[in-house]
Amino acid sequence: MTQNGKQTLSALVENKPGVLNRVVSMLRRRNFNVDSLTVGRTANPFVSRMTIVVDQAKGSGKRIASNLFKLVNVIDVKVISDELHVSRDLALIKVRNDDADSRNALTLICERFPARIIDIGPAVAIVEITAQQDIVEAMIQELESIGIVEMVRTGVVAMGRGVRIMEADDYRPAVEAIKKEDGNYQVYGV
């Protein structure tokens, strides 16, 4: 099942320099329209997890997945939007806060959404919301009536529901990693 014509894919990739570059290069080359892309660590420090939201018009999730699998650094790919899953997008939204009306409106809106005001000042306030993408979109629409000054979003992360997991706990790179004094691992050729 896709949400508003978009596919969400989850990919486990080797944590090596340049891997993000390879993935994005492939997406551009195959003319896929990327809505959002986020990448972060997993429990295994040698493996990162990417969540990519793609416009479905250009190709089915299976097609994108098969192209991702072709990349040597990509370990596993799931089309998350094809299964039961939960997803979250985090947004920080700076809104106008300089008169009683906007302050009241802001408080009312935040009560109706899973959002919090995390910074407040005489002229502007910052709201944080973490929710499914469509709920974030809905709140942004509401806040436009007050006046949005600045906004930053992380993009969607998603995880399949139930006991089937996507992990690569036993993956280790071929050459044993050396932990440097600053706590990071030795940089590898890709």
Added chain:
Amino acid sequence: MILSGSEIVMECLLREGVDVMFGYPGGAILPTYDAMTKYPQIRHILVRHEQGASHMADGYARATGKVGVAIATSGPGATNLVTGISTAMMDSSPIVCITGQVPRGAIGSDAFQETDITGITIPITKHNYLVADIRELPYIIKEAFHIARTGRPGPVLIDIPKDVQTEKIEFVYPEGEIVLPGYNPPKHASEEQIADAIELIKQAKKPVILAGHGITISGASQELQELAERAGIPVTLTLLGKGSMPEGHPLTVGMMGMHGAAACNFAIQEADLLIALGMRFDDRVTGNLKTYSPNSKKIHVDIDPSEINKNVKVDVGIAGDVRTVMRQLLPGVPSKTHPEWISKIRDWQEDGDERDILHANSPGKLLGAQVINDLWKFTGGEAITVSDVGQHQMLEAQYYPHKRPKTMLTSGGAGTMGFGFPAAIGAKVGMPDEEVWAIVGDGGFQMTLAELATAKQENIKVNIAILNNAFLGMVRQWQEFFYEERYQATPMFNPDFVKLGEAYGIPSMRVEHRDQIEESVEFARQHDGPVLIEYVIEKEEIVYPMVPAGADLHNMIRRPKPGEVQA
């Protein structure tokens, strides 16, 4: 044993079975060139342009099935490999390119002859490496060769910084199996897929096999012939599939596509079952996808899962090694014949024969088609022919039937002019006992002719046949058909190729009449080293039939029959 990075490179190449490299030295790769002096078992062939090295490695790989190796320095040396790498990528040819790089500390500082070659080649390599630590070097080389030659073959680039080449370490070769969790080429089909495919074959009344490069790469020629013969299915070939089934076999209809035989294209459009084996439904082969083989069921076997349902939606898509899959299929394939279908195809073939230029009268003119067909005759149809790109390439495909796989080498996917001559050098180096002919046009030849010096210095016996019409022929043909004969930038001044050959110390001759062609083949055979023959051909020749780009596959522009007027 304590070895330097460069020596480790050589040790690993030896263990991969490499016995020849094509390259050009430079500052950043100098330590490796020095290490070569300690490893005379690996022959190094000095080229005159790194592009030549990449095409030679490619030609070597296509002719032998082994991984070709090219080596160059950093900066411009590496970027000169790019065209060859992308050519190999498009045709799934296994090559490993080793480039020098500035020392690690200098990376990113715009140092002398520095370039981000790994960044540049990401889109055109199967995978590439920048060696950041000498301890990874043996693993990287082993992985690189594995990736290049397995699954869908392709080019791999290894960029080695100069200080990694000079660093010394205790050399331990990774003896175990390669562990690449992200790399898992598919192998065989499921029982269900086999059952579905066999059911379709049983029901088909007008089946056609489309055989492509995958058959050659997988070594599945025998299985292909068995399948075709047992089930009575006619076989059409892609450009790179030529030789996968012997041309001359009664079930081989010919080449399909833009300049393919009309009989093949009609058969495909009328078929009720297409069995696509190791081919990817390239646009040169399908014409307009909306009207492509509209009434047929389709079986598609390819080792690259991303090719299945990419261009053409199929009924049974099997991601697997085509030879393995065919062996799974064959036991269940019924014995059948389709005499009416074959008879219809024969009618189309006869109609095509009537229009063939070889039957036309052309007094006083030497035609490219005649040159190629006579070369085929006088070489017994057994030579390895390596073509460049253009009209001569299509004429070679039409008029030199091939019996064995890996004997027709050409840049199909990329269409790289300048590929022919250096690739022929690579092919001859890999197959020294075969007769190798580089069949090139005057345009493409001039792009890489500097390798004449390479052929002479290394005494590599390539017979160079230049089809000279003083035009960029294929472009001129398009300008004639679609741009109302506005020959912009297509007529060419050419040097005297015979004098040019002689300047390189290469025996050369010119052919201007058809009765000299046999003599030219003898001339080629009597010299031990490379030979250059210029065939002065008719200036404005047209390659028929032609499916104009984007047109329906059955709507070909065809040569009129004798007595007919061009529509």
